[in-house]
Amino acid sequence: MNTVFRRMILYVSGAFVLALGVSLSIIAGFGVSPVSSLPYALSLTMGFSVGAMTVVANFLYLILQAIFSKQLKIKQAIIQMMLIVLFGFFINLTLALLQFILPESSHFVLRCVYLIASLFVIAIGLLGYYTAKFPLMPFDGLTYAVSDFFKWKVGKAKTVSDLTNVIASSVICLVELHHLGSIGIGTFIAAWSIGRILGRLIDRYQQPLQNWAYKTDSSRKTAM
Numbered sequence: 238m239n240t241v242f243r244r245m246i247l248y249v250s251g252a253f254v255l256a257l258g259v260s261l262s263i264i265a266g267f268g269v270s271p272v273s274s275l276p277y278a279l280s281l282t283m284g285f286s287v288g289a290m291t292v293v294a295n296f297l298y299l300i301l302q303a304i305f306s307k308q309l310k311i312k313q314a315i316i317q318m319m320l321i322v323l324f325g326f327f328i329n330l331t332l333a334l335l336q337f338i339l340p341e342s343s344h345f346v347l348r349c350v351y352l353i354a355s356l357f358v359i360a361i362g363l364l365g366y367y368t369a370k371f372p373l374m375p376f377d378g379l380t381y382a383v384s385d386f387f388k389w390k391v392g393k394a395k396t397v398s399d400l401t402n403v404i405a406s407s408v409i410c411l412v413e414l415h416h417l418g419s420i421g422i423g424t425f426i427a428a429w430s431i432g433r434i435l436g437r438l439i440d441r442y443q444q445p446l447q448n449w450a451y452k453t454d455s456s457r458k459t460a461m
Contacts, residue, residue: 268425
């Protein structure tokens with residue numbers, strides 16, 4: 238198994254686990270993470286699936302990314318859109334599976350369990366997705382484009398991007414649904430905690446993942 242194939246496994250599995258975490262947060266019903274808030278708001282107001290609206294929202298992010306970076310790398314954009322189409326499919330798939338498998342989340346304690354689980358699952362998915370070092374999803378790419386455009390640190394650009402997403406989602410839901418819809422206490426818990434959980438996972442598990450993903454077959458060839 239060559240390095241590119243191992244990285245692809247890490248990339249796709251990371252996207253699947255990330256989608257699973259997003260679906261868990263939707264089922265919990267406390268509000269989704271800032272990154273997922275706009276697709277979910279569009280889904281609630283327009284009646285299309287969350288996966289389909291994830292593709293639409295990320296297409297908008299891709300356009301904004303090109304505007305801020307003042308360039309559009311066609312090959313990278315194609316890979317990004319292929320990933321987001323796959324990610325949208327994973328969201329619809331995992332949401333359907335979880336709704337079929339898990340008990341209804343009407344009980345407050347059970348909803349809290351789903352929310353807490355979603356934070357760790359999302360962080361695990363991000364660990365695999367980032368470690369693979371393939372092109373980022375459009376929203377993450379937009380964060381770096383904003384950082385370069387305004388000469389901000391990535392952390393500040395990420396905070397501003399998340400906040401803009403939350404505000405846009407809130408406005409859409411308030412105008413169309415007359416309530417916050419995709420935004421809730423879970424949104425702010427996710428914004429505060431996922432990065433911290435991810436940092437711990439990176440410190441402990443990223444190096445072993447990199448050792449597996451980027452190892453070569455030189456030792457095996459030498460032995461032969």
